[in-house]
Amino acid sequence: MGLAKSELFTNDQNQIALLAKVFGHPARVAILQHLFKINSCVCGDLVTIIGLAQPTISQHLRELKQLQLIKGTIEGTSVCYCINYEKWTTMKIIISKFLNMDSNNSSNCC
Amino acid sequence: MGLAKSELFTNDQNQIALLAKVFGHPARVAILQHLFKINSCVCGDLVTIIGLAQPTISQHLRELKQLQLIKGTIEGTSVCYCINYEKWTTMKIIISKFLNMDSNNSSNCC
DNA sequence: TTTGTCTATTGCAATATTACGATTAATAAA
């Protein structure tokens, strides 16, 4: 079907999946890593840095923007992107909570 | 295309994406949460718990097994699944490192 | 052996994702 049956799952489970999904492509990982590395806005040169076509990068940026993990500011003809640190922190709390499930119990039965 | 151009990215970026992808579906999130919750093997009742058809659950389990995040032990006619704590820890280190990129620099420019 | 139970696999339909060429929209510069 290609469509997840999200009504079967809790809001928490759906939210974790939604956030994780955006990290599920190396281009979006690379974009985020670059934004953190330069620690300021990136205006335009992401296409050159990543190596994918401009519409493709634009599509990946839109997905990151939809989850508000990045912000875009219009600067003349170009657009400057940077990390939305507030949302990044919120996301990190949700994902970390999920990843640290093992801290309670760590006995392996098999 | 539907196919990521993984040759454009580093091994690190591809690995992060690959791991994140498996968490990008609420059913797999729910399966993992259940395995941690009961803290022992689950033999067979995952289909009842999740509410998806048996072949669908089997498919999700296979993806989790491929990344070795879970282990399956044959127990008579049924199969018992449990968390692979070692691999879980390895995965957690990789993802956490990625998520904590913001700890170095946290000044927002826009 | 036969029957029942449980899980994996196969095959397929519906939908999603990825990628990019072509185009559009917006602004800056000439």
Next chain:
DNA sequence: TTTATTAATCGTAATATTGCAATAGACAAA
């Protein structure tokens, strides 16, 4: 105004994902 630059959107092709019915395979019990 015209031209150039930059990014978003549209349209489309190729591939991936999700979900399930049907089937197969493995084992236990009768």
